[in-house]
Amino acid sequence: QKEVEQDPGPLSVPEGAIVSLNCTYSNSAFQYFMWYRQYSRKGPELLMYTYSSGNKEDGRFTAQVDKSSKYISLFIRDSQPSDSATYLCAMSTPGGSYIPTFGRGTSLIVHP
């Protein structure tokens, strides 16, 4: 079992839908949780970052962490075709070298 599990999809939704992307993890020491967005044939870019449990909102994006369930989510409201990309979750532990553990990524397709 990988430390971080993420459904690869693809997830196909109509424009305007609310999208929910999720990851589960097994290492209870993870404290920092990140979502990266990767467009086709590009490198990943950091989208959102949260520490420990709770929610964080940035425009149409909301990141949610439930440490008791070892489950994190990224919600996208009013999804747009430009949101079509692969979304990778990543997480790391406090202290030491910053080496995040990545999920496999979920491919999202938002069709007009």
Add this chain to the structure above:
Amino acid sequence: NAGVTQTPKFQVLKTGQSMTLQCAQDMNHNSMYWYRQDPGMGLRLIYYSASEGTTDKGEVPNGYNVSRLNKREFSLRLESAAPSQTSVYFCASSASGTVSTDTQYFGPGTRLTVL
């Protein structure tokens, strides 16, 4: 400000050939990383350099070597390429590499095919 640059963008090799992937960053970052990305496997760390003059193995180091040439540049070498090394290779950098809140910045990738 170019961020993280990688050369070449594409490469086709024959089994047994060698090559070096180049990476450079202009953000004055201390730490640099090499990942490979395969379908269904996500990003896997090959090697990283926490600071100039140091390198460490990641999850999948076999068949690769690295050189941290200076603070800006971090190269990845395949001494004898194998078809299993067909992948997309990403270089990344981060400011300190010692803080969990550090953000990694990725290059555009090198698409390598080994025949």
